[in-house]
Amino acid sequence: MKSKNRLTALLLGGAMVLSLLAGCAGTPVNDGAPAAAPNGPQGEARQEAEAQIPEGALVIAKQGIFSAGGITVTSEGTFDPENHFEETGAGQTAHVDHANVLYQIPAEETGLPMVFLHGYGQSRMGWMTTPDGRPGWSDLFLRMGHSVFLIDGPRRGEAGATSVSGEISTKTLDQRWYTQFRIGRWENGKSIPNEGSQFPNDDESVNQFFRQMTPDTGMRSDMGGDFDNETVARAAAAAIDEVYARTGRDSILVTHSQGGGPGWTAAQYTDHIAAIVAVEPGAAPAANSPDFQAVLEKKIPVTMYFGDYIDNGDPAIMATMMWQGMRSACYAFRDAYNEAGGNCMVVDLPQEGITGNDHFIFQDLNNDVVADHVEAWIQADVQ
Numbered sequence: 001m002k003s004k005n006r007l008t009a010l011l012l013g014g015a016m017v018l019s020l021l022a023g024c025a026g027t028p029v030n031d032g033a034p035a036a037a038p039n040g041p042q043g044e045a046r047q048e049a050e051a052q053i054p055e056g057a058l059v060i061a062k063q064g065i066f067s068a069g070g071i072t073v074t075s076e077g078t079f080d081p082e083n084h085f086e087e088t089g090a091g092q093t094a095h096v097d098h099a100n101v102l103y104q105i106p107a108e109e110t111g112l113p114m115v116f117l118h119g120y121g122q123s124r125m126g127w128m129t130t131p132d133g134r135p136g137w138s139d140l141f142l143r144m145g146h147s148v149f150l151i152d153g154p155r156r157g158e159a160g161a162t163s164v165s166g167e168i169s170t171k172t173l174d175q176r177w178y179t180q181f182r183i184g185r186w187e188n189g190k191s192i193p194n195e196g197s198q199f200p201n202d203d204e205s206v207n208q209f210f211r212q213m214t215p216d217t218g219m220r221s222d223m224g225g226d227f228d229n230e231t232v233a234r235a236a237a238a239a240i241d242e243v244y245a246r247t248g249r250d251s252i253l254v255t256h257s258q259g260g261g262p263g264w265t266a267a268q269y270t271d272h273i274a275a276i277v278a279v280e281p282g283a284a285p286a287a288n289s290p291d292f293q294a295v296l297e298k299k300i301p302v303t304m305y306f307g308d309y310i311d312n313g314d315p316a317i318m319a320t321m322m323w324q325g326m327r328s329a330c331y332a333f334r335d336a337y338n339e340a341g342g343n344c345m346v347v348d349l350p351q352e353g354i355t356g357n358d359h360f361i362f363q364d365l366n367n368d369v370v371a372d373h374v375e376a377w378i379q380a381d382v383q
Contacts, residue, residue: 058106058139058142058143059106059107059108060104060105060106060107060142061105061106061107061109062103062104062105063102063103063104063105064102064103065100065101065102065103065158066100066101066103066242067098067099067100067101067159068098068099068101068235068238068239068241068242069097069098069099069154069234069235069236069237069238069239070095070096070097070098070099070154070161070235070238071095071096071097071163072093072094072095072096073093073094073096073163074091074092074093075088075089075090075091075092075093076090076091077090077091078090078091079091079092094161094163095161096154096161096162096163097154097155097161097162097163097231097235098154098159098161098235098238099151099152099153099154099159099232099235099236099238099239100151100152100157100158100159101149101150101151101152101239101242102124102149102150102152103147103148103149103150103243104138104142104147104148105147106142106143106145106146106147108145109145109146109147110144110145110146111141111144111145111146111378112146112249112250112251112252112274112275112378112382113146113147113148113149113243113247113249113251113252114141114146114147114148114149114251114252114253114254115149115151115236115239115240115243115251115252115253115254116137116138116148116149116150116151116254116255117151117153117232117236117253117254117255117256117259117262117263118151118152118153118156118256118259119255119256119257119258119259119260119282120224120227120257120258121177121213121214121215121216121224122156122212122213122214122256122257123152123156123157123158123212123214124150124151124152124157125157125212125214126212126256126360126362126363127148127150127254127362128150129363130200130363130364130367131199131200131205131206131208131209131212131363132200132202132204132205132208132365133208134365134367135368136362136363136367137254137362137367137371138150140367140368140371141371141375144371144375146252147247149239149243149251151235151236151239153232153235153236153259153262154218154228154231154232154235155216155217155218155219155228155231156214156215156216156217157214159235160217161217162217162218163218164218164228165218166216166217166218166219166220167219167220168215168217169215169222171222173222174210174213177213178191178210179317179319180319180322180359181319181358181359181360182194182307182308182309182310182313182319182320182323182358182359183197183199183201183358183359183360184197184199184201185314185317191206194308194309194313194314194356194358196308196355196356197356197358198355198356198357198358198364198365198366199356199358199360199363199364199365200364200365209360209363224258227258227261229261229262229265230262230265232259232261232262233261233262233263233264233265233266233268233269234266234269236253236262236263236266237266237268237269237270238269238270240253240266240270240272240273241270241272243272244272249274250272250273250274251272251273251274252273252274252275252276252277252378252382253266253273253275253276253277254276254277254278254279255276255277255278255279255281256278256279256280256281256362257279257280257281257282257359258282259281260278260279260280260281260282260283260284261281261282261283263276263278263281264276264281264284264285264291264292264294264295265291265294267291267294267295267298267300268290268291268294271298273298273300274300274382274383275300275301275302275303275378275381275382276295276300276301276302276303277303277304277305277374277377277378278302278303278304278305278330279304279305279361279362280304280305280306280307280323280326280359280361281304281326281330282326283326283329283330284304284329284330284332284333284334285333286332286333287332287333287336287337287340292333292336292337295337295342296337296340296341296342299342299343300342301342301343301344301381301382302333302334302337302342302343302344302345303344303345303346303347303374303377303381304330304333304334304344304345304346304347305347305349305361305370305373305374306323306327306330306346306347306348306349307349307350307356307357307358307359307361307364308349308350308355308356308357308358309323309358310323310324310327311324311350312350327346327348330346331346334346343381345377345381347373347377349361349370352373354366354369354370354373357370
C-alpha cells in the first residue's frame, strides 16, 4: 500500500510540475525567476518529478495564445435575439483584422523577447519547424533564453477573420514559389535544388514545404499585390505592445519577406521595438520615407540577412534579377541609415562563408548556424 501511495504522490507531483511549466493562456509573465518549491510532501514530489526531466530538455515555463490589435465592425440595425439566423447581420459585430499570437516562455529566460512575423503565403508554422521536422527558429531561440511570440498576421492562418472579402485561389502555383524562393529549378515533375543547396529536398520534405502555404483571406490577387501593409503593421505593433505589457521588456522583431514591410511600418505605432532582424525583406524604406524616419528616430538597431543564389543565381530565371534588386534596396537603406547615425548591417551569408541558403534561411539544414549568427549580433548590438 505504501508503494501504491508513493506512486500516486509522484504522479500528482509530476502533473503539478507540468502545470507549472506549461502555464495558461493570458497569464501575465513573471520576471523569469524560478518559483520556490513548496515545503512538505508536495515540495518533495515536485522536486522528485523535476529530477525526472531528461538532461537537455527544452523546458517551457509558460505558454498561451492571445489576439492583438484589430478592429470591430458593427452593422446598422438592431440585433434580434429571437431571429439570430437572419441573413443581413443587422446590429451585429465582427471582431476582425487582428493578429493571433502564440507565445512560449522558457524556464531559463535570459534574453529579450522575440516577436516573429511571417512572409507571403506563410504562417507562424514556418518559424516553428522545418520541412524535414528539425527544430525551427522558435525552438532554437527558446534554448538561447529568449521568449518567443509567433504572429499569424491579420487575415492569415488563425487570424483569418477579415473586414474585406477576398478570394482563396485554387490555382496550381507550387512551382512558381519554389522558383521565386530560389530553391532551384523544377523540371520534368521533379525538384532540382541549386548546387550546394541547404534545402532538405527529399520528396517528403518538399511535400511538407508546399503544405505550409497559407492563404490570405483578404486578398484578391494570387500575386499579393493587394496586401494590406498598414493593417498588418498596426496589428504587429499591438502585439509588441502586449508583449511589453506582459513582460515589461521591449521586443526583437524578426520579419521575413513580405513581413518586412509591416515590420518597418510598425515602428510608427510602438515604442517597444528593441531591434529588427529582417530575413530577406522584400524591400527596405527609402531615406525620406516615414518608415525610415520612425526607425531612425527610435534608434532601432537593424540587421538584414540574405542567402545564396543571388549573385550566382541562374540568369535565365527572372527571380535572380528580382532578388538582386531587392537586396540592393537594403544596401541603400543601410548606407543611408548609418550615415544618419543609425546602426544597420546587411549580412550576405555567402560572404560570411555560410553558403547554400535559399529564401527560407530559417528552415534550411543549417538554420542553427544562422540562428547562432543572429544571436551573436543580438549580444553585440542590442541593449
